[in-house]
Amino acid sequence: MKFSLFIVLLVLVACCSFGQTPKIAALKHAVNLATDGPDKLKATLNLLEEYDTLPEDTLWNYALKAKALASQQKNGQSYSLAALAQARAYLRWDNIDSARAIVEPELAKYKAEDPATRAVYFELAQARFGIIGNNSNYKEGMRFVYDVMRKAEYYKDSTAVANCMNTLAAWNYDMDNLAESRTWDYKALSYTKPGDPHFYDELIGIYSTIGDNYRWIKNVDSAEYFITRALDLTK
16 A cells, blocks of 8 residues: 555655656755855755755755755754755655654754744654655654644644544554544645645545545546646646
8 A cells, every 4th residue: 555655656646746847956056155154054045945846866965065054154953954955855865764864863952932043943853754765664653743743733734643643644644544644635725725825735645545545445536536636736
């Protein structure tokens, strides 16, 4: 089951990569144009936000440049975001241990209770979900996901809540808990706004998970409906 979902997600990423090429070029151009240190750091971090569509080597190289810039400017949050991009490159290379070695110390620096660093906390926490998922250590990881989800709900971060719920849906899918998986994803949908690009990344994950779930139980019409919606968003 995990294999089929992986194939779906791979297709979605390929579609994103094709559509994002002009945006990547523009972001790289902005990095090259920036001469002031803070401006170059900001432009580099903007580029790294497109981590899903950057080639692994490119992601890695720009992550190292951003870490160096952040260190020079003593900008702790920017350093953590650059380190996160480095960890994402490791995940793309299936180097889970190295990704964990980066993410967990950075995550320990932040608390959801601090409004100044809350966004970085949730980004690092979600990266940790990916590390746990790559090891299929779901039962141990769910306690962490529930904790992050409670904090996201308390601080009204709908994107983080939807991400947590889709994570639970994907993990339950992999454990053959198909009905529970669908329940979590439909809950996740209630926290999103389909016409708002801010939620597109989460919606692509939710739609693809629901679609593959329906495909597995041979509900072909529903599977096609949700996968089509995911593909439309990648465009």
